[in-house]
Amino acid sequence: MSSLPNLATVFEGAAFGIAVLDLEGAVRDSNAVFRKAYGEISADLLRDHQAEFTALLQGNRPHLEFEQQARTAGGDGMWTSCTLSRLKDERGNVRGAICLIRDVTHVKETEQRMLHDMTHDPLTGMPNRLLFESKLREQLAALQTAVPASFGVLMLDIDHFREINEGFGHDAGEFVVSQIGQRLVAAIGAHDLIARVGTDQFAILACSQGNERHVEITARHLFSALAKPLTLGARTVYVSASVGVALGSPAYLRAEDMIRDAQIATRYAKASGGSRTAIFDATMAVSAEERLQLSSDMRAGLERGEFFLLYQPIVQLEDGEFTGCEALLRWRHPKEGIISPAEFIPLAEQLGLSTQIGRLVARLACRQLAAWRDERGLQIHMNVNVAWPDLLEAEFEQSLIAVTREFQVKPEQLMLEITENIVLNPDGKATQVVERLRQHGFGVCIDDFGTGYSSLHYLQRFHIDAMKIDRSFVCGPGEELASEPIVRALMTLADGFNVRVVAEGIETERQRHALLAAGCRYGQGFLFSRPRTAEELAATYPAAFGAHAPCQSG
Ligand code: C2E
Ligand code: MG
Ligand code: MG
Numbered sequence: 170m171s172s173l174p175n176l177a178t179v180f181e182g183a184a185f186g187i188a189v190l191d192l193e194g195a196v197r198d199s200n201a202v203f204r205k206a207y208g209e210i211s212a213d214l215l216r217d218h219q220a221e222f223t224a225l226l227q228g229n230r231p232h233l234e235f236e237q238q239a240r241t242a243g244g245d246g247m248w249t250s251c252t253l254s255r256l257k258d259e260r261g262n263v264r265g266a267i268c269l270i271r272d273v274t275h276v277k278e279t280e281q282r283m284l285h286d287m288t289h290d291p292l293t294g295m296p297n298r299l300l301f302e303s304k305l306r307e308q309l310a311a312l313q314t315a316v317p318a319s320f321g322v323l324m325l326d327i328d329h330f331r332e333i334n335e336g337f338g339h340d341a342g343e344f345v346v347s348q349i350g351q352r353l354v355a356a357i358g359a360h361d362l363i364a365r366v367g368t369d370q371f372a373i374l375a376c377s378q379g380n381e382r383h384v385e386i387t388a389r390h391l392f393s394a395l396a397k398p399l400t401l402g403a404r405t406v407y408v409s410a411s412v413g414v415a416l417g418s419p420a421y422l423r424a425e426d427m428i429r430d431a432q433i434a435t436r437y438a439k440a441s442g443g444s445r446t447a448i449f450d451a452t453m454a455v456s457a458e459e460r461l462q463l464s465s466d467m468r469a470g471l472e473r474g475e476f477f478l479l480y481q482p483i484v485q486l487e488d489g490e491f492t493g494c495e496a497l498l499r500w501r502h503p504k505e506g507i508i509s510p511a512e513f514i515p516l517a518e519q520l521g522l523s524t525q526i527g528r529l530v531a532r533l534a535c536r537q538l539a540a541w542r543d544e545r546g547l548q549i550h551m552n553v554n555v556a557w558p559d560l561l562e563a564e565f566e567q568s569l570i571a572v573t574r575e576f577q578v579k580p581e582q583l584m585l586e587i588t589e590n591i592v593l594n595p596d597g598k599a600t601q602v603v604e605r606l607r608q609h610g611f612g613v614c615i616d617d618f619g620t621g622y623s624s625l626h627y628l629q630r631f632h633i634d635a636m637k638i639d640r641s642f643v644c645g646p647g648e649e650l651a652s653e654p655i656v657r658a659l660m661t662l663a664d665g666f667n668v669r670v671v672a673e674g675i676e677t678e679r680q681r682h683a684l685l686a687a688g689c690r691y692g693q694g695f696l697f698s699r700p701r702t703a704e705e706l707a708a709t710y711p712a713a714f715g716a717h718a719p720c721q722s723g
Contacts, residue, residue, distance in 0.1 A: 186249070186270035188214070189256065192263075194222050203270060206239040206247045213240050214251070214268065225253060226263055233266075236273065248277040290365040292343060293350040301364035301372050305424040308374065312419050320417040321384035323373040324431040325353070325391055328409045328443040330369035341401050342368075348399055349408060356394035357387060372428065388412055388446045411438035412446040419641070430454075452515040464520045466502065467513065471525060475501045478533045479700035482710065483552065483671055483693045486685050491713035493550030495586070495693060496534045497700045498526070510554075518556055527559040531569055534583065535576040537703055542578075545707075545715050552584040552614065560587060560602055570609060580610035584635065588616050603631050614671075618659060628666045636663055640674020643684070644694070650683040660688045 180187055186203030188196045194215045199207070207214055215222050218235055225233045233253040238246050249270040256265045288300035296304075308320055327333075327349065334342035346369060353371055357363050362374040373391070377383040391412060398405045413434025421427045430449040438447035447453075455463075470476060480494040500508040517523045534553050541547045559565055573580055585606065603613050614635040628636075638659055645651030656672070663670045672684050675694030684692060698709060707714035 186268075186272075188268045188270075189265060190214075190253070190268060191265045192226060194219065194266075196268075197265070202272070203268075206249050206270060206272070222253070222266070225255060225266060228255070228263070236277075238277075247272055248274040293347050293365050295350055295354065295371075296362065296364040298364060298366040298372070301362065301366060301374065302424045302428070304362050305374055305427060308376065308417065309421055309424060309427070312417060312421075319377040319381050319384065321375050321387075322415045322417075322427050322431040323375060323384070323388060323391065323446075324366075324413045324415075324428070324435045325371045325373065325410045326367075326413075326435050326439065327369040328411055328439065333406065333408075337401055337404075337406075344401065345399060345406070345408060349395065349410075352394040353391060356390040358383070361387065366428075372431070384414060384416065388414065392444075392446075409444035411435050411443045413438055413449060414446060415449045450515050452519055455516065460516065460520070463513070463516055464522070467500075467517060467520065467522055470500060470502065471522070471529065475503070476526070476529055476533075477501065478530065478537065478703075480537075480551070480703060480706045481693050481700040482698050482706065483691055484697050486672075486675075486681055486690055486692045489697060491710040492691060493552065493584075494706060495552040495700075496530065496537075496554070498530055498554070514556060518558055523556050523559050524562050524565070527556060527562075527565065528568055528572070530554070531572050535572050535578045538578045538582055539576040540703070541707075541714070547714065548579070548582055550582055550584065552586050554586045554616065557587050557599070560585075561598055566602065566605060566609075569606075569611070581612070584612035584614050586614050586616040586637065600630055603633070607632065607634070617673075628662065628668070633668060635669040635671060638670060638672045638689070640694070643672050643680055644674040644676045648677045648679045650680050650687075653683060653687070656684065656689070657687050664688070 174182075181200045183200055183202065186200060186206055188199035188203045188207075191197050196203075196207075196210075196214065217237070218233065221230070221233050221235075224230050231254075234251065236248065236250050238248050240246065250273045251268055251270045253266045253268045255263050256267050258264050288297055288303075289295065290297045305322065327345070330342070330345075333345055346365070350363075350365060350371065353363055353373070357373055358375070358378070360376050360378050364372050366372045373387060375384045375387040380386070391410070395408055395410055398407045400406075413431045413436070415421075415427045415431035415434065417427070421430075430453075433453045434447040434449035437449075437453050438445045441447065452460075477499055478496045479499055480496055482491050483493045483495060484491055498510045498514070500510075500513055502508050514523070514526070517526050530553060534551055538549055538551055541549050555565075570580075572578075573583070587603075607613055612634040613631070614637060615631075615633055616637050617639040618636040636659075638656060642652045642655045642659070643650060650656055660670060670689050670691065672689050672692040673694065675681055675684065675692045675696045677696060680694075681692070681696060698706075701709065
């Protein structure tokens with residue numbers, strides 16, 4: 170009669186892995202299944218769980234459970250579910266632990282397959298919206314803590330897809346989508362992500378990796394990928410697409426919002442005729458009705474003289490001394506009251522009223538400079554904001570020169586503030602205009618530096634006189650500089666290009682001191698003065714404007 174096997178034989182032949190660990194966590198004895206997973210030495214078992222193991226031995230927890238992928242010399246990478254419990258001797262002293270492991274590799278594989286299916290599109294095998302959103306969320310979270318890297322969401326929508334689908338049939342529609350999908354995958358950069366997010370919609374997360382123009386370049390690559398026709402049976406079809414872009418910004422807290430804005434821009438690109446790119450701006454979200462109302466109000470307001478300028482001083486940070494001012498436009502709307510330019514300028518651009526507003530601003534600015542000259546004998550320096558589409562208008566330069574002549578204002582008194590997004594102008598016309606304006610004597614300055622599309626690229630391409638550090642880097646929720654490292658980085662950049670720096674949005678003494686410490690010499694902000702009328706400005710700076718009432722000297 171054969172006897173029952175002894176405990177050691179049971180231990181060795183058990184279907185699950187068993188190991189005995191000493192107080193240091195070293196494996197003292199183990200069975201075949203355990204050795205298959207972890208090899209003979211088993212040093213890997215507690216790699217991420219040393220502290221919990223100590224807590225187990227000390228009696229601070231009843232068990233220790235975890236899952237991990239075993240890294241054996243054999244390298245088959247079995248997934249194990251491990252449970253450890255204390256081992257005590259007959260006197261009740263803890264002598265080590267016993268570890269039981271189960272092979273859960275097939276469970277893990279099923280889980281991973283499910284996860285893949287949940288996050289990928291079955292037709293194209295590309296990531297789907299769920300995965301896209303989660304990657305975008307990571308990108309946005311990084312933006313809250315790190316120096317802003319430029320990235321953008323590009324939403325590509327195939328033009329006239331319905332016609333393809335209905336004209337050639339559903340299979341042809343699917344064929345087109347998967348062909349386009351493959352081409353787009355090949356067109357994007359190694360660090361970019363592309364997902365299919367709708368029947369005929371693809372979303373691309375373009376991450377700059379140091380190249381500030383990456384979003385722009387990606388958009389171009391997408392269009393070239395579509396340039397070649399597709400063959401559908403005996404037919405050749407050309408497929409075009411509309412692309413909407415939302416540029417990454419710390420203002421986006423939720424991935425959904427950035428995707429929504431990119432989609433709004435896509436609709437805008439489509440409505441403008443398709444086969445083009447549109448970059449989102451806030452006015453795209455304004456309803457058609459509101460737009461219509463505001464547009465007729467704006468036209469009437471321009472005629473009725475409801476637009477006027479306020480002036481914010483630009484001072485020396487060291488002693489607060491006046492060096493010049495920035496002209497800031499306001500609209501006194503008959504019903505809504507004073508409307509900020511942030512609201513009406515982008516709308517004016519869309520409505521085609523921007524040129525008219527630009528001319529008005531130049532006229533009001535020159536008229537004021539002439540008044541200060543005639544009444545007080547002063548040559549004040551004034552910054553004027555110019556919307557970049559205006560700058561590219563054929564007549565802009567001529568009308569600017571004409572108005573300075575009319576009021577006999579020297580171009581040197583005017584500094585034109587333009588924003589970084591001008592680099593989106595693809596044919597290099599902007600560079601030439603800036604160059605010519607500077608030859609005429611106008612100063613050119615980049616506004617809101619650091620927030621836009623292409624800081625470094627801008628400095629390389631344009632010869633400019635000054636840049637203004639955007640106020641988002643200067644004033645934050647506290648008293649301190651919102652982002653000292655960025656300010657310092659921008660100062661170094663400006664220094665390398667020999668460009669004068671003005672910091673915007675200085676609200677506290679601490680910010681002023683930190684800016685001075687970073688080497689910044691000029692600034693503007695509520696700490697010194699809010700934008701004021703011409704009379705208020707003169708009264709605030711008697712040393713610069715003369716303490717007395719207008720003098721009549723010429
Ligand atoms: P901007 O050129 O960057 O002007 C600076 C803005 O920051 C102004 O807002 C100013 O009032 C505000 N600001 C100044 N100091 C502080 C501060 O200490 N704290 C805070 N929180 N804000 C400060 P504003 O006047 O509402 O103008 C907004 C934007 O509208 C301007 O930004 C500029 O881009 C545009 N804009 C203004 N006037 C014109 C114009 O005549 N033509 C064009 N095309 N755009 C204009
Ligand atoms: Mg400005
Ligand atoms: Mg600014």
